[in-house]
Amino acid sequence: MTKTLAPSEDFLQSLKQLVGPSGWQHPDDAARYLDDPRGYVRGKAALIVLPSNVEEVSEIVRLCAQSRIGIVPYGGGTGLVSGQIVPENDHAIILSLERMNAIRSIDPDNDSMVVEAGCILMDIQNAAQDANRLFPLSLASEGSCRIGGNLATNAGGIQVIRYGNARDLCLGIEAVLPDGTIYNGLSPLRKDNTGYDLRHLLIGSEGTLGIITAASLKLFPKPQSSSTAFCALPSPSHAISLLNFCREAMGDTVSAFELMCSEGMDVLAQHFPKERHPFNGEYSWFALIEIAGSPSIEEKFETVLMEAFENELLLDSVVASSSAQSQALWRLRELMADANKLGGVFCSSDTSVPKNRVGEFIKMTDAAILELNPDLIINKYGHMGDGNLHFNVFPPKGIGKDEFMEANPTTQEDVRRIINDMTHKLHGSISGEHGIGRLKTADLQRYGDPVKIAVMKSIKMGLDPDNIMNPGAIFSN
Numbered sequence: 233m234t235k236t237l238a239p240s241e242d243f244l245q246s247l248k249q250l251v252g253p254s255g256w257q258h259p260d261d262a263a264r265y266l267d268d269p270r271g272y273v274r275g276k277a278a279l280i281v282l283p284s285n286v287e288e289v290s291e292i293v294r295l296c297a298q299s300r301i302g303i304v305p306y307g308g309g310t311g312l313v314s315g316q317i318v319p320e321n322d323h324a325i326i327l328s329l330e331r332m333n334a335i336r337s338i339d340p341d342n343d344s345m346v347v348e349a350g351c352i353l354m355d356i357q358n359a360a361q362d363a364n365r366l367f368p369l370s371l372a373s374e375g376s377c378r379i380g381g382n383l384a385t386n387a388g389g390i391q392v393i394r395y396g397n398a399r400d401l402c403l404g405i406e407a408v409l410p411d412g413t414i415y416n417g418l419s420p421l422r423k424d425n426t427g428y429d430l431r432h433l434l435i436g437s438e439g440t441l442g443i444i445t446a447a448s449l450k451l452f453p454k455p456q457s458s459s460t461a462f463c464a465l466p467s468p469s470h471a472i473s474l475l476n477f478c479r480e481a482m483g484d485t486v487s488a489f490e491l492m493c494s495e496g497m498d499v500l501a502q503h504f505p506k507e508r509h510p511f512n513g514e515y516s517w518f519a520l521i522e523i524a525g526s527p528s529i530e531e532k533f534e535t536v537l538m539e540a541f542e543n544e545l546l547l548d549s550v551v552a553s554s555s556a557q558s559q560a561l562w563r564l565r566e567l568m569a570d571a572n573k574l575g576g577v578f579c580s581s582d583t584s585v586p587k588n589r590v591g592e593f594i595k596m597t598d599a600a601i602l603e604l605n606p607d608l609i610i611n612k613y614g615h616m617g618d619g620n621l622h623f624n625v626f627p628p629k630g631i632g633k634d635e636f637m638e639a640n641p642t643t644q645e646d647v648r649r650i651i652n653d654m655t656h657k658l659h660g661s662i663s664g665e666h667g668i669g670r671l672k673t674a675d676l677q678r679y680g681d682p683v684k685i686a687v688m689k690s691i692k693m694g695l696d697p698d699n700i701m702n703p704g705a706i707f708s709n
């Protein structure tokens with residue numbers, strides 16, 4: 233891939249003039265753009281530009297294209313594979329969409345809305361709710377991540393099992409292409425077979441093919457009622473049986489099905505002692521289930537859980553009796569990423585496998601990691617309903633992350649390799665939902681399909697021959 237150039241002072245000055253005084257920040261005054269949520273790397277930037285409309289984005293990109301300056305698009309900065317981080321050896325500018333945060337329109341009769349890329353996901357959910365509709369994309373980072381970032385990473389989250397991932401929720405895209413051209417594809421249509429679908433090319437491209445500036449999104453009827461249950465299970469394989477049982481009885485009303493384990497609950501209890509564990513540490517595996525639909529659904533769900541208990545699919549269950557209780561149960565899941573970080577996790581994965589092989593995947597991967605070092609602590613959790621699991625590995629009890637990594641310099645890579653090899657063996661993906669970013673470029677080359685990679689590279693070369701769009705993401709420089 234072509235190397236981009238370092239911007240001159242004159243070039244940066246012309247960008248500053250273009251966006252005006254409130255449209256840029258010096259990196260020394262804006263540390264948050266350089267932070268990685270997991271704390272693995274620290275970034276830099278030649279300048280942070282904050283355009284306020286699509287024309288400004290277009291002009292910035294045009295100037296960068298003329299001078300071969302790299303651009304790293306930036307949403308909420310919550311990406312977990314460092315796609316939004318400018319590495320030490322690069323000179324790119326950061327282009328943040330945060331000032332482009334208008335909800336342009338809501339059309340409840342067409343079940344659609346048009347939003348700018350810098351809208352925070354939670355604001356979109358709330359706007360849909362105010363129009364008596366549901367925008368179902370939901371992730372623990374929803375208070376900070378922005379829809380442009382969600383689409384650029386094709387984010388998943390907790391309701392994929394029912395509504396699909398970000399790609400499935402998007403009707404159209406407005407984007408600035410690598411030469412500065414504005415593509416206006418903000419279609420409100422559900423059917424449009426007029427050749428290649430540029431929307432789907434841009435979704436999941438992690439900022440390497442263009443900058444998403446706005447999106448047309450699908451809305452759904454708002455469920456009238458919902459119910460949350462936390463169930464204790466004998467094993468992950470029982471989780472799959474329980475999921476199938478619930479779906480057979482309740483159809484598509486199963487909106488979320490998350491797996492958690494006792495090791496994760498222990499890490500959580502250590503760092504968030506105020507959160508209540510529903511079962512006081514008695515069991516090893518748990519499923520957090522959300523059902524949403526008509527008002528009678530809660531009663532039906534309780535009957536189904538009772539039947540599941542009688543069929544020995546679960547050991548115990550608690551059902552939230554208020555929205556406060558439901559939120560408390562969901563917090564156990566949502567705080568897991570923070571608990572991992574505080575607990576000194578040194579390796580985190582984002583595997584997806586066919587969901588009927590999750591039990592096998594966990595058993596074999598666990599055994600292989602513990603063979604490496606039987607004292608390692610492994611927190612396995614994730615979106616079980618999509619076969620998407622996060623393995624998080626910690627040093628043995630009482631040993632800090634830095635101390636452990638220093639004494640065991642190869643363990644992190646060994647553990648990563650075990651998880652990825654097992655994923656590959658089971659025909660899974662090394663990135664279920666987070667993307668490739670800069671952290672997984674080598675893994676993509678190692679495990680990815682060579683034909684797919686070659687086609688991806690030729691698309692990249694065709695649209696962005698000077699490699700100015702997020703250089704080093706997906707394909708290393």
Ligand SMILES: Cc1cc2nc3c(=O)[nH]c(=O)nc-3n(C[C@H](O)[C@H](O)[C@H](O)COP(=O)(O)OP(=O)(O)OC[C@H]3O[C@@H](n4cnc5c(N)ncnc54)[C@H](O)[C@@H]3O)c2cc1C
Pocket residue numbers: 269304305306307308309310311312314315316329349370371372373376377378379380381382383384385386387388389390438439440442443444445569570665666669702705
């Ligand atoms: C606590 C926590 C929980 C999470 N849970 C989930 C989860 O359940 N499911 C999931 O999928 N992810 C999850 N994530 C990861 C992250 O939130 C998602 O990847 C999210 O979609 C990133 O959005 P963002 O706005 O923060 O993007 P950023 O981090 O700013 O950017 C991510 C990537 O998209 C590119 N990008 C950003 N905006 C644009 C744009 N407008 N146009 C083109 N490219 C752009 C960036 O260059 C970068 O490559 C979680 C993260 C955290 C911290």
